[in-house]
Amino acid sequence: MTVHEQAPARVVPRLDVRSLSTSFATEDGRIQSVADVSFRIMPGQTLALVGESGSGKSVTSLSLMGLHAKTSHAQVQGEAHFVLRDGRTVDLLRLDQKALRGLRGNEMAMVFQEPMTSLNPVLTVGEQIAESVRLHKGLDKTGAMAHARRMLELVEIPAAAQRVREYPHQLSGGMRQRVMIALAMACDPTLLIADEPTTALDVTIQAQILALMGRLQRETGMSILFITHNLGVVAQYADAIAVMYAGRIVETASVHDLFAAPLHPYTRGLLGCLPGVARSRAAPEGAGADGTPAAAPRRRLEAIPGQVSSPLAPPPGCAFAPRCGRRQAACDAAMPALEVINADRWPLRQVRCIRAGETT
Numbered sequence: 001m002t003v004h005e006q007a008p009a010r011v012v013p014r015l016d017v018r019s020l021s022t023s024f025a026t027e028d029g030r031i032q033s034v035a036d037v038s039f040r041i042m043p044g045q046t047l048a049l050v051g052e053s054g055s056g057k058s059v060t061s062l063s064l065m066g067l068h069a070k071t072s073h074a075q076v077q078g079e080a081h082f083v084l085r086d087g088r089t090v091d092l093l094r095l096d097q098k099a100l101r102g103l104r105g106n107e108m109a110m111v112f113q114e115p116m117t118s119l120n121p122v123l124t125v126g127e128q129i130a131e132s133v134r135l136h137k138g139l140d141k142t143g144a145m146a147h148a149r150r151m152l153e154l155v156e157i158p159a160a161a162q163r164v165r166e167y168p169h170q171l172s173g174g175m176r177q178r179v180m181i182a183l184a185m186a187c188d189p190t191l192l193i194a195d196e197p198t199t200a201l202d203v204t205i206q207a208q209i210l211a212l213m214g215r216l217q218r219e220t221g222m223s224i225l226f227i228t229h230n231l232g233v234v235a236q237y238a239d240a241i242a243v244m245y246a247g248r249i250v251e252t253a254s255v256h257d258l259f260a261a262p263l264h265p266y267t268r269g270l271l272g273c274l275p276g277v278a279r280s281r282a283a284p285e286g287a288g289a290d291g292t293p294a295a296a297p298r299r300r301l302e303a304i305p306g307q308v309s310s311p312l313a314p315p316p317g318c319a320f321a322p323r324c325g326r327r328q329a330a331c332d333a334a335m336p337a338l339e340v341i342n343a344d345r346w347p348l349r350q351v352r353c354i355r356a357g358e359t360t
Contacts, residue, residue: 126164272302
């Protein structure tokens with residue numbers, strides 16, 4: 001385990017990821033799925049990692065957790081400094097599997113997108129939660145099962161004493177997702193990675209799960225890396241946003257700054273797909289003749305033309321250039337750097353676009 005000295009600072013990030021890159025072996029050569037990704041998550045804060053499918057969000061989380069399949073022959077480079085409960089800092093990308101197993105489910109935990117493929121179908125939900133507690137907390141079987149029941153109560157599952165003895169297939173989708181959260185929270189992690197935890201749920205259950213995660217965060221002070229493609233969810237539950245495209249971060253900002261003034265054309269395209277944002281941008285100023293606010297005109301939702309380029313044949317410069325309406329020759333010359341716009345506060349205001357100043 002590699003331990004680093006902490007530099008004096010008023011607030012030390014819970015997780016500090018620097019230049020994370022991940023590639024996989026394929027029959028056609030190595031594919032670069034994540035390239036030069038850097039971000040910070042502060043204690044008690046939520047960072048949302050957003051982008052369309054295939055942008056590298058889940059690969060980023062699996063790289064941090066050390067959960068890539070051996071058959072993928074993943075190569076992970078960079079640094080990921082994580083502050084433990086005792087104040088020491090470890091680089092997650094330098095730990096061996098034994099050290100990572102000691103952290104996973106204990107200091108850091110993950111809620112996966114589909115609980116039915118993540119929960120063991122032949123074990124009761126109580127046994128699965130108790131297994132983690134016995135491994136990391138050293139409780140006996142009776143004490144671990146009692147803790148499992150308390151965790152189900154914590155995530156607001158009714159009749160927890162009964163549900164703790166049931167199998168995943170006996171529970172609804174919303175309850176299974178609550179079980180996943182209970183399993184992740186069983187050992188009081190300081191960092192929770194939630195990989196699109198509400199995608200398969202209806203909007204009512206989705207709101208309940210997100211409110212539950214928010215309550216648990218306030219009660220425990222944990223940090224959250226929230227992976228999603230739903231910007232509506234981000235607006236309500238995140239503190240900061242990092243937008244990914246084609247394996248790279250193209251913009252970072254606070255939630256307020258990003259929704260108020262997106263700088264990257266891709267971010268503007270994502271926001272243009274949201275009905276509420278499209279309506280607000282089309283709303284006229286002033287009021288009607290009777291003094292009531294003027295009604296916003298109807299406006300078609302915007303669509304981002306084209307599709308993400310193949311990772312086997314990326315464009316020579318900016319990855320978004322082939323789909324960008326503001327493309328110019330310089331965009332194809334080289335990959336733009338992630339420029340810092342505002343460095344005097346967290347989160348940093350950054351953008352990867354040579355024409356960012358023209359898109360505000």
